[in-house]
Amino acid sequence: AQSVTQLGSHVSVSEGALVLLRCNYSSSVPPYLFWYVQYPNQGLQLLLKYTTGATLVKGINGFEAEFKKSETSFHLRKPSAHMSDAAEYFCAVRLNNAGNMLTFGGGTRLMVKP
Amino acid sequence: EAEVAQSPRYKITEKSQAVAFWCDPISGHATLYWYRQILGQGPELLVQFQDESVVDDSQLPKDRFSAERLKGVDSTLKIQPAELGDSAMYLCASSLVGGALNEQFFGPGTRLTVL
Numbered sequence: 001a002q003s004v005t006q007l008g009s010h011v012s013v014s015e016g017a018l019v020l021l022r023c024n025y026s027s028s029v030p031p032y033l034f035w036y037v038q039y040p041n042q043g044l045q046l047l048l049k050y051t052t053g054a055t056l057v058k059g060i061n062g063f064e065a066e067f068k069k070s071e072t073s074f075h076l077r078k079p080s081a082h083m084s085d086a087a088e089y090f091c092a093v094r095l096n097n098a099g100n101m102l103t104f105g106g107g108t109r110l111m112v113k114p
Numbered sequence: 115e116a117e118v119a120q121s122p123r124y125k126i127t128e129k130s131q132a133v134a135f136w137c138d139p140i141s142g143h144a145t146l147y148w149y150r151q152i153l154g155q156g157p158e159l160l161v162q163f164q165d166e167s168v169v170d171d172s173q174l175p176k177d178r179f180s181a182e183r184l185k186g187v188d189s190t191l192k193i194q195p196a197e198l199g200d201s202a203m204y205l206c207a208s209s210l211v212g213g214a215l216n217e218q219f220f221g222p223g224t225r226l227t228v229l
Contacts, residue, residue, distance in 0.1 A: 004156075009154070036220075041123075041222065041223075041225075042222050042223075043118070043205055043207075043220030043221050043222045043223055044157070044205070044207075044220040045220070046217050046218075049217075090156050090157070092156070101159055101162075101170065102157075102159065102218065104156030104157050104158070105156050106154070106155050106156050107154070107155065107156050
């Protein structure tokens with residue numbers, strides 16, 4: 001079985017501050033890991049993904065995430081928050097076997113204060 | 115830019131009524147997914163199609179939900195009868211094929227409110 005835990009359903013940062021959104025997963029086999037962003041009343045958009053290779057992956061809009069197997073984590077970060085980053089962020093895991101089902105975390109709502 | 119289309123965007127219905135949602139995936143995408151996203155939670159997969167065939171519907175409440183993709187292109191998700199607990203956002207996504215490395219592109223969703 002696989003599961004995804006996002007610590008903190010709401011995170012508030014000031015504009016220009018570091019954004020850190022936490023994601024931990026449990027999986028019996030090496031997973032593929034994803035971060036999606038959802039703006040109000042819109043569908044999900046892929047920010048970045050980890051499959052194999054380099055553990056630090058860079059995505060769109062200045063976001064990056066690091067896969068740490070020993071910590072079973074895939075935290076998302078951005079050095080400097082913009083007002084436009086305010087949205088809901090979802091971490092997801094996908095097994096690289098025949099099932100290939102995406103399992104999402106509960107989401108973290110990021111608020112950016114001016 | 116190609117997008118996944120969904121309609122309607124919003125639907126309000128009374129319990130015990132029937133509702134239907136429509137999804138048109140990106141042209142050429144063989145795999146289509148329906149997700150349900152309850153407010154404050156992440157999306158949960160309801161059903162996955164590969165062309166016109168169902169690949170996974172293990173999480174679909176089959177006593178009231180049905181999904182079809184008759185010609186392997188657009189798809190319809192139906193609920194009959196609707197219950198209060200069905201209030202949620204219903205998201206459709208598509209990908210070129212169903213493999214783990216293929217990005218799923220999501221539509222804007224249909225927000226269902228059951229009164």
